[in-house]
Amino acid sequence: MAEPVLSLRGLSKSFGALKATDDVSLDLRAGEIHALIGPNGAGKSTLIGQIAGTIRADAGEVWLAGREITGHSVAARARAGLARSFQVSSLAMEIPARVNVRLAAQGRAGGSYRLWGSAARDAALAAAADAALVRVGLSARADIPVAELSHGERRLAEMACALALAPRAFLLDEPMAGLGGEGTARLTDLLADLRHEAPILLVEHDMDAVFRLADRISVLVYGRVILTGTPDEIRASQAVREAYLGEEA
Amino acid sequence: MREALVNFALIALLPLVALGAQAAGETYVVTLAAKAAILALAGVGLNLALGVGGMVSLGHAAFFGIGGYAAGIAAHHVFAGTPVIGWPVTLEATDQMPLIWLAGVLAAGLAAAAIGAVSLRTQGVHFIMITLAFAQMVYYLGVSWKTYGGEDGLPIYLRNQFPGLDTGDGMQFFALAYACLLAGVALVWQVARSRFGQALAMARMNEARLAASGISPYPVRLVGFVLSGMVVALAGALFADLNGFAGPSMLSWHRSGEIMVLVILGGVGRLCGPLAGAMLFVALETLLGGLTDRWQLFLGLVLLGVVLFARGGLMGMLAGRARHG
Ligand SMILES: Nc1ncnc2c1ncn2[C@@H]1O[C@H](COP(=O)(O)OP(=O)(O)OP(=O)(O)O)[C@@H](O)[C@H]1O
Numbered sequence: 234m235a236e237p238v239l240s241l242r243g244l245s246k247s248f249g250a251l252k253a254t255d256d257v258s259l260d261l262r263a264g265e266i267h268a269l270i271g272p273n274g275a276g277k278s279t280l281i282g283q284i285a286g287t288i289r290a291d292a293g294e295v296w297l298a299g300r301e302i303t304g305h306s307v308a309a310r311a312r313a314g315l316a317r318s319f320q321v322s323s324l325a326m327e328i329p330a331r332v333n334v335r336l337a338a339q340g341r342a343g344g345s346y347r348l349w350g351s352a353a354r355d356a357a358l359a360a361a362a363d364a365a366l367v368r369v370g371l372s373a374r375a376d377i378p379v380a381e382l383s384h385g386e387r388r389l390a391e392m393a394c395a396l397a398l399a400p401r402a403f404l405l406d407e408p409m410a411g412l413g414g415e416g417t418a419r420l421t422d423l424l425a426d427l428r429h430e431a432p433i434l435l436v437e438h439d440m441d442a443v444f445r446l447a448d449r450i451s452v453l454v455y456g457r458v459i460l461t462g463t464p465d466e467i468r469a470s471q472a473v474r475e476a477y478l479g480e481e482a
Numbered sequence: 483m484r485e486a487l488v489n490f491a492l493i494a495l496l497p498l499v500a501l502g503a504q505a506a507g508e509t510y511v512v513t514l515a516a517k518a519a520i521l522a523l524a525g526v527g528l529n530l531a532l533g534v535g536g537m538v539s540l541g542h543a544a545f546f547g548i549g550g551y552a553a554g555i556a557a558h559h560v561f562a563g564t565p566v567i568g569w570p571v572t573l574e575a576t577d578q579m580p581l582i583w584l585a586g587v588l589a590a591g592l593a594a595a596a597i598g599a600v601s602l603r604t605q606g607v608h609f610i611m612i613t614l615a616f617a618q619m620v621y622y623l624g625v626s627w628k629t630y631g632g633e634d635g636l637p638i639y640l641r642n643q644f645p646g647l648d649t650g651d652g653m654q655f656f657a658l659a660y661a662c663l664l665a666g667v668a669l670v671w672q673v674a675r676s677r678f679g680q681a682l683a684m685a686r687m688n689e690a691r692l693a694a695s696g697i698s699p700y701p702v703r704l705v706g707f708v709l710s711g712m713v714v715a716l717a718g719a720l721f722a723d724l725n726g727f728a729g730p731s732m733l734s735w736h737r738s739g740e741i742m743v744l745v746i747l748g749g750v751g752r753l754c755g756p757l758a759g760a761m762l763f764v765a766l767e768t769l770l771g772g773l774t775d776r777w778q779l780f781l782g783l784v785l786l787g788v789v790l791f792a793r794g795g796l797m798g799m800l801a802g803r804a805r806h807g
């Protein structure tokens with residue numbers, strides 16, 4: 234089989250006595266959506282943080298496209314091809330979504346030490362930002378300050394930032410949260426397409442979306458992956474029912 | 483574009499004041515206008531770190547003073563007819579401002595790189611305190627540097643020269659300082675709109691977003707800090723020539739505070755805010771300073787009023803809220 238795009242090997246992270254990540258190994262393969270589900274506090278965001286570099290793992294390795302990136306900074310990982318959306322939107326609130334997205338396009342294009350020219354008038358950056366905003370359906374609202382956007386719109390703006398990075402892999406932490414029916418449907422369609430450009434590690438509580446989108450699902454409980462499998466296998470598993478789905482049913 | 487109009491008015495006001503004063507024979511006011519232009523230039527430089535990059539530095543007096551000492555040391559050696567360095571290579575002194583500025587700006591750039599490299603590892607109050615501590619170190623270096631006057635500093639008996647100008651003439655010196663101010667405003671304007679400026683602004687607004695975009699915040703801030711220090715150094719060199727003096731007072735934390743005060747008065751992050759702030763500052767200093775020794779108390783009250791009631795400083799009052807993007 235082809236080498237996975239993203240590979241986690243034995244990641245562990247404790248907060249004091251709490252094992253938030255417990256020897257997690259999983260792969261993200263080209264072309265797939267790999268959903269990561271689990272109850273609140275299972276350690277999903279902590280795991281995403283260790284992949285993106287905002288949280289230092291206590292042990293274990295992260296590999297991207299055959300290169301180890303465990304020790305790399307957040308920015309270096311982003312340059313290596315990891316695009317991450319935060320569970321709680323992290324955007325510059327006082328400027329429009331378009332400018333946030335343009336900066337992601339700039340990070341992708343390079344030249345961030347260029348002192349001449351105008352970033353706002355840069356046609357290539359504008360086109361990249363525009364394309365990303367159109368794809369998430371935020372163009373019409375892209376020129377007002379992010380602070381004036383709804384939570385759902387901020388999720389979309391963050392998604393557009395990830396798109397503008399044209400990454401090798403997406404790490405999306407609850408992108409559907411707060412979107413509402415129409416937004417969720419739209420984003421579901423987008424993600425279904427997007428997997429062919431770069432695989433997606435998807436943390437999501439919306440089980441309908443998860444089971445519709447995911448090629449594989451890993452179930453995280455108390456920091457451990459208790460099972461990885463196809464949606465059918467996950468649905469059929471007694472252990473998963475007890476540990477997680479049972480709570481909701 | 484109300485802000486553009488206000489900027490234009492502020493930029494036009496200073497030379498009008500200087501010309502008017504010259505016509506009325508008030509040469510002292512011409513000197514004050516030059517002082518306002520120079521302080522505004524320092525503010526414009528600090529604003530790049532403070533307003534664009536969000537780096538609250540209380541250490542910029544170090545760069546101001548380094549620029550000042552460059553002018554003072556050059557003038558000192560030219561006056562004494564001695565070389566700046568005699569051994570192992572001879573470096574003759576020059577009274578040519580462009581060369582002095584180059585030396586002062588580069589020296590300040592190096593100092594800013596060293597100070598920034600350490601300070602920018604910290605944030606918030608720690609950053610403020612560390613930049614302050616570094617500036618105090620430079621201050622004591624100045625005080626203990628007996629070759630160059632120690633705590634008495636260096637008198638500049640003859641202003642350094644600029645090709646084609648008589649710098650001893652008040653109006654011509656004003657024109658020079660004003661041209662430097664315009665160049666500083668243009669530089670900061672250009673830097674802010676460049677790709678680098680966008681990254682620097684994001685370092686202020688949301689560091690996590692900058693890093694997630696693949697741009698490391700630390701070196702971006704460091705470059706912004708160095709550029710800012712270099713602009714402030716130019717202002718320091720002019721200031722020394724204006725006053726005919728370079729000394730430790732230019733390096734003291736009071737000076738850092740003063741530059742920051744005029745940026746806040748004018749409006750943090752507003753391109754021409756420091757112009758408004760510097761003009762108000764010099765006006766207050768002159769008018770109130772003539773009445774009472776405790777004029778700084780009144781300055782403090784004005785500052786308090788601006789911070790409390792006119793968020794966004796004078797520019798906020800004149801031109802409305804800042805536009806971003
Ligand atoms: N910085 C931290 N310090 C201490 N404990 C933390 C820290 N971050 C997370 N935790 C704890 O680690 C556990 C995992 O948290 P995490 O945010 O990764 O869960 P999650 O699966 O993303 O939950 P949710 O579905 O609510 O987003 C929780 O018990 C949380 O309280």
Ligand SMILES: [Mg+2]
Binds near residue numbers: 277279320406
């Ligand atoms: Mg979470």
